[in-house]
Amino acid sequence: GLSQFGSSIGWARRVVFGAKPEHSAKFIKMMAALLVPTLVGMLAVLASVSPIHVQARLGDSANSSAAVEANAAASAAAATVETESLGKAIAAKDSEMANPASYSKAFARGGAARGLEYWANTSLVSDATVDYSAMHGHEYLATTTRYGDTCCASCGSVDTAALVAGTSYFAVASAQAMQNLFAQGSCCWCGSAGASCGHGSGTAPMGCSACAKGRFLRKRPYDAPMWGSGQIFEQEIDIVVADICPYVGNEAWCPRQEGTTNRFGLKNHFDFASPPPEFDNYYLAFTPAPCSAEMQQRLAQMSQCRS
16 A cells, blocks of 8 residues: 555646646546545554554453453354355255155145146146056046045035045046036036046046046156155045136146046046145145945035036
8 A cells, every 4th residue: 555655646746747637637636536545544554553552452461361262152152153154055945855846835725836837837747757557556646635624526516625534535626628528518517437538538537526546756847855754645536526627727736528638648537635644745646436325425415416
């Protein structure tokens, strides 16, 4: 700073003694820019070495060791807090990544993940990677989501929670393609499976009041960390269709017509009203099956659908 200041004074002297008007103006601006920071810096140096500041930093001779120890302890405490904060941040991120995506608002009915745009730039897992030999002998494969119980589902205004309470069944909404025949002519009241459903089209016949047995596979149609104990993959479940998953509003998941696929390459989809513990958007291998006598009785009592 001082050497630069001295050379600047020499240059200023030459400007003054051979001076042109434009040099004088430049000189004034330059001197203002150099002198002010230089003087401030010099005052700061003097203040830092004053007896008062030295004593404040080190303490007097009797207390200097205690002050150093106190400063060291404070630094160690600050480092510990910083480390703990970093650890908590990492743990929070890991927990967020491990949470089931199906519980987030994006996947709920009306959420962004129900539409096609949400998946436009997402890396998906091709259905071709599914090991069909691991389907435990079931006939069809479906993607799955969850939406929550409802008091008045499209299959005759049944209460999805009351319908399955105390039974082994889980209430589901099947994709529109799986129940695309409506007595009233258009979606979505009391849908039944159309004539095109079946192995020929690949769309399972799962209209209102249809039942099936199934098993979740350890795979989702998109990449995400696995979580939970894995117990959900070890049990066979019973499902009953109590609602519909219409194409409109669920374009990514629920096909409209028999034989067509969803965004993830599958022709079947189930939207669970209240799924098993540790549920996520796992593939479900399933086979249509007769409903139990108890479930048939409940459907006759609760559903307003009449064949």
